Amino acid sequence: MPSELARQVLDGSPRALARVITWVENDDPRAVECLEILYPHMGRAHILGLTGSPGAGKSSLTDQLTHHFRNAGKTVGIVAVDPSSPFTGGALLGDRIRMSRHAGDPGVFIRSMATRGFLGGLAQTTDNVVKAMDAAGKDVVIVETVGVGQDEIDIMRIADTICLILAPGYGDIIQSMKAGVMEIADIYVINKSDHAGADQLYTEVNSRILQDSQIRKRDREPPPVVKTVATEKRGIDDLMAAIESCRCQLKESGALLEKRRERIRQQTFQMIQFALFQLLEKELAQNGRLDRLVDAIIEKKENPYQAMREIVDEFIKVPAG
Ligand SMILES: Nc1nc2c(ncn2[C@@H]2O[C@H](COP(=O)(O)OP(=O)(O)O)[C@@H](O)[C@H]2O)c(=O)[nH]1
Ligand SMILES: [Mg+2]
Structure with a gap:
């Protein structure tokens, strides 16, 4: 039931x-x-998105952040939408061990998600998983995903605060710029700061941000860049402070409400769209109507434009006035 x-x-x-x-x-x-x-x-949890290339250290940071949130008395939900994630299928044993310290903690709920085959779309499905955790009372929900494609950017939009995890030696910046992830990040994390090249990456990211703020004349503060070494618990306090400051700023400026309003608007529209799509698909598949229509279009007895108009007129009646 x-x-x-x-x-x-x-x-x-x-x-x-x-x-x-x-x-x-x-x-x-x-x-x-x-x-x-x-x-x-729903609507009580702080939704935190962690994105970045596979191997950049998202899971390690998720683990560290979870530890900190728990120490602060907060409950945590984790959604990993990441083919390389410790929580999904073909996980590396080491990764499993990395998160396992939270496995027995009733204040932590971990869920991994495959990235394939969701009818309603990956972002929509992820969003509903996050909402279920939110309703279940988790204070913080962390969404971990690889920042490579449009799907992932859509997922990131679910988050109130987005952290882009970069690490030296991944060609990350260019990749992220292409994907448009750079633009939506609220906090930049240079993880693996123990590796050579971290300082250069730090400088590069800062100059990118400076350029960006000059071009767009943003009214908000430039996003912080935090250095971390997840495996040695270094910089995690700074990252926590940046996250907390972001959350306060969001709340106080009213930007959180605005973000959520926009999200609800999009999601509601998408839900309606999807429901209509399903209804229509079922109707057209019945009695092979769509197949007959396709045959007729191929034989040039019908054209697809007119067929589209007729079907829309037939199924969607918008009342006049
Ligand atoms: N040297 C170093 N290794 C790290 C750091 N953070 C993560 N790693 C290692 O990098 C690998 C990938 O980390 P993981 O958290 O699984 O990355 P994800 O794919 O982004 O989730 C693992 O072997 C980690 O132990 C770090 O700050 N420094
Ligand atoms: Mg991972």
């Missing part, structure tokens, strides 16, 4: 939360029923 499960999620049951998330991932209609009940309890 979705309503019973939703209640258990609100009571803090990790099993119930895991179950709801599975429904979300499988596009099970019961997921929507649950999320509907959970909706009034």
Whole structure:
């Protein structure tokens, strides 16, 4: 029963939360029923996005940050949407060990997600997983994902605060610039600062930010650049401070509300779009109508433009006035 499960999620049951998330991932209609009940309890978590190339140190930093949040008495949800992640399928043993210290902690909920085959889109699915954790009462939800494509940028938009994790020797900057991740980051992290080349990367990133702020004349402060060594717990306090300062700034300036408003606008529209799409797909597939239409288009008895107009007119009736 979705309503019973939703209640258990609100009571803090990790099993119930895991179950709801599975429904979300499988596009099970019961997921929507649950999320509907959970909706009034969403919007409390601080959603933190960590993005960057595979191997840059996202999981190691997630682990360190989780440790700090827990020490501060905060509960943490982790969503890893990362093919190279310790939480997804073919994980490296070392990575598993890295996160395992939180495995037995009831204040930490970890979920990994594959990056393939979500009908409603990867970003939408990730968003609903994050929302379930938020409703379950997690104070912070960390989303870890590889910052390479449009999908990942869409995922990052779910986050209130976005950290771009860079490390020397990955050609990261150019890659990230291409993908447009540089532009959406709130905090830049130079991880593996123990490696040669970290100082150069630090200088490069700073000059990029300076250039960017000159071009766009942003009204907000330039984003901070923090050096870390995740494996030696170095710079984590600085990173925590930057995250906290970002969160306060977001809240006080009203930017958080604005961000969330925009997100709700987009998501609501996307949900409507997806629901309509599914309805229409079902209707057209029935009795082989779409196949017949395609045949007719190939034989030039019909053209696709007119077919599109007719079908839209037939199914979507916008009341006049
Ligand atoms: N030397 C060094 N190694 C690190 C650092 N952070 C992470 N690593 C190592 O880099 C590898 C990849 O880290 P991981 O956190 O799995 O990266 P992810 O793919 O971005 O999640 C692991 O072997 C880590 O132990 C760091 O600051 N310095
Ligand atoms: Mg990882």
